[in-house]
Amino acid sequence: MRADPTQLYRAVFNLVRNAVEALAPPDGDGKPQPRPGASVAIHAAQTTDRVSIDVIDNGPGLPQAAIDSLFEPFKGSLKPGGSGLGVAIALEIARAHGGGLALVKSDGDGATFRLTLPHALDQ
Numbered sequence: 586m587r588a589d590p591t592q593l594y595r596a597v598f599n600l601v602r603n604a605v606e607a608l609a610p611p612d613g614d615g616k617p618q619p620r621p622g623a624s625v626a627i628h629a630a631q632t633t634d635r636v637s638i639d640v641i642d643n644g645p646g647l648p649q650a651a652i653d654s655l656f657e658p659f660k661g662s663l664k665p666g667g668s669g670l671g672v673a674i675a676l677e678i679a680r681a682h683g684g685g686l687a688l689v690k691s692d693g694d695g696a697t698f699r700l701t702l703p704h705a706l707d708q
């Protein structure tokens with residue numbers, strides 16, 4: 586694909602950081618406590634016209650309040666000290682590449698975000 590490596594890194598990093606934070610919520614002292622069996626997986630796939638990068642975790646899924654304003658800067662955060670910018674920035678980076686970002690799964694078994702980017706051959 587044709588992409589700016591630093592920007593693409595930032596988009597994936599923001600999604601992985603969210604997954605890690607969901608998998609290791611802070612205890613009363615603010616110390617991250619990893620859930621047993623916590624995992625984050627990245628699956629990349631290529632079709633004739635798109636490249637997709639899935640960030641898959643097995644955490645608790647997103648609270649409805651986070652889903653309601655997920656892509657709006659400063660609005661989606663439910664974390665103390667969270668900016669609510671991570672997902673919004675990842676979306677902007679995907680759009681700047683001609684692609685997009687979607688929450689494709691969120692339930693009690695985990696969350697999956699999918700970044701899609703156009704195939705370089707299309708550009």
Ligand SMILES: Nc1ncnc2c1ncn2[C@@H]1O[C@H](COP(=O)(O)OP(=O)(O)O)[C@@H](O)[C@H]1O
Binds near residue numbers: 607655663664670
């Ligand atoms: N993988 C995930 N699992 C559970 N909740 C998530 C996940 N990704 C995002 N969220 C929720 O969406 C909110 C918005 O994420 P983000 O835009 O990165 O802002 P921030 O991380 O600063 O709160 C988070 O506060 C969290 O509640």
Ligand SMILES: [Mg+2]
Binds near residue numbers: 599602
């Ligand atoms: Mg975040």
